[in-house]
Amino acid sequence: MAPHNDNRSALPRGAHRLPINVDLIAVGIALTLAALIRFNVIHQISF
Amino acid sequence: MSTQTIQMPAAARTRSAPRVVLGLIPGVALLFGIGLLGKVIEHVLTILRREHHLLFPQIDYVLWAIVLGLLISNTVGVARIFHSGVATYELWLKLGIVLVGARFLLQDVLHIGGISLVLVAVELVLSLSVMTMLGRIFRLPPKLTSLLAIGSSICGVTAIMAAQGAIEPEEEDTSTAIAAILTLGAIALVTFPAIGHSLHMTQHAYGMWAGLAVDNTAESVVTGALYGDEAGRFAILAKTARSSFIGFVVLAYAVYWASQGKAAVVQHKGLFLWQKFPKFILGFIAISVLATAGFFTHSQLSSLSNLSRWAFLPAFAGVGLRTNLRDLVGQGWRPLVVGILGEIFIAIITLGMVYWSYAEGVAR
Numbered sequence: 001m002a003p004h005n006d007n008r009s010a011l012p013r014g015a016h017r018l019p020i021n022v023d024l025i026a027v028g029i030a031l032t033l034a035a036l037i038r039f040n041v042i043h044q045i046s047f
Numbered sequence: 048m049s050t051q052t053i054q055m056p057a058a059a060r061t062r063s064a065p066r067v068v069l070g071l072i073p074g075v076a077l078l079f080g081i082g083l084l085g086k087v088i089e090h091v092l093t094i095l096r097r098e099h100h101l102l103f104p105q106i107d108y109v110l111w112a113i114v115l116g117l118l119i120s121n122t123v124g125v126a127r128i129f130h131s132g133v134a135t136y137e138l139w140l141k142l143g144i145v146l147v148g149a150r151f152l153l154q155d156v157l158h159i160g161g162i163s164l165v166l167v168a169v170e171l172v173l174s175l176s177v178m179t180m181l182g183r184i185f186r187l188p189p190k191l192t193s194l195l196a197i198g199s200s201i202c203g204v205t206a207i208m209a210a211q212g213a214i215e216p217e218e219e220d221t222s223t224a225i226a227a228i229l230t231l232g233a234i235a236l237v238t239f240p241a242i243g244h245s246l247h248m249t250q251h252a253y254g255m256w257a258g259l260a261v262d263n264t265a266e267s268v269v270t271g272a273l274y275g276d277e278a279g280r281f282a283i284l285a286k287t288a289r290s291s292f293i294g295f296v297v298l299a300y301a302v303y304w305a306s307q308g309k310a311a312v313v314q315h316k317g318l319f320l321w322q323k324f325p326k327f328i329l330g331f332i333a334i335s336v337l338a339t340a341g342f343f344t345h346s347q348l349s350s351l352s353n354l355s356r357w358a359f360l361p362a363f364a365g366v367g368l369r370t371n372l373r374d375l376v377g378q379g380w381r382p383l384v385v386g387i388l389g390e391i392f393i394a395i396i397t398l399g400m401v402y403w404s405y406a407e408g409v410a411r
Contacts, residue, residue: 021326022137022138022141022327023141023325023326023327023330024326025138026138026141026142026144026145026327026330027141027145027326027327027329027330027333029142030142030145030146030330030334031330031333031334033146033351033354034146034149034334034337034343034351037343037347037350037351037354038342038343038347042350043350044346044349044350045350045353045354045357046353047353047356047357
């Protein structure tokens, strides 16, 4: 695979992403929140 | 490189973690501020309509958040200090999607997800073929055609970014393909709900259609949510099924371009598939399994569902904020025409498939 070009600035703004694995962080936060709700650390959340 | 990451710029690599986190705060505050303002406007207009009988249209906070974001992005612009924080919209979007898993029983996920997988497989073959044919007719560079085909058939910008490392296109091709896909996503936000209403589509059928036809995950979720809460949920489910194909399609293109001697050979195909697979789908299924197994009480499920709505709030604002119309024009008319023609084809084909699956009772 070719070396990665750092071309963030050349791409449209909509293409700019965080320099982290967003998927794993999202899953980690979701499971943590689910556990906190399940064990009543966080109570009723309304919207 | 996984599908969800791009390497940090040199300046960012040298910054310490606390400084990176601090740098996110202004943009995150802007995302939540716009989302909350959207909710406030919706609430105020509802009160004015109910209490004072004023003739304001019923406009959901989803649309307000997008419109406010679009207005800022295309008038005063988004200052550099907000950029890294605004990019977190993707994190909020995926957090919302994982949490929405609490609102699906596993049997629904398997049933609707299974139907979606079949429909996606048909859509993939047709859309990749048509986009490739259109690219040839309009004499686009072959790798730009590949990027447009990948982006429009799977999941938009994420798929293009994943393909970028695998098929090694010109930087200009990547930029053009992304601009075309973002433009088409912005068009879908306006056209899909109007078409859905004119055809009197049910929430489920419309959601499936939005998930199958709109490219970018963010635009797909928003296009569904603009039609209604149920439509938003079903758009997420169909879109998730579609996104799961990303590795296979990118791998196929990588193997093709390597066989032409114009890209590196993929050494470990299994590892490649795993790297490209969107991991948030596993979180969505995990939460759905827990909900189905009775791990949560009814009120806890309600809390998880509301948490997902809170997570979507900044994501909707981010869709507006990152859409800069100046970025989207001036990329040349031919890629956009190819994209528009291809998207019209995909929209019609998927609409037909969704109608068929509901008319035949395959989906319910």
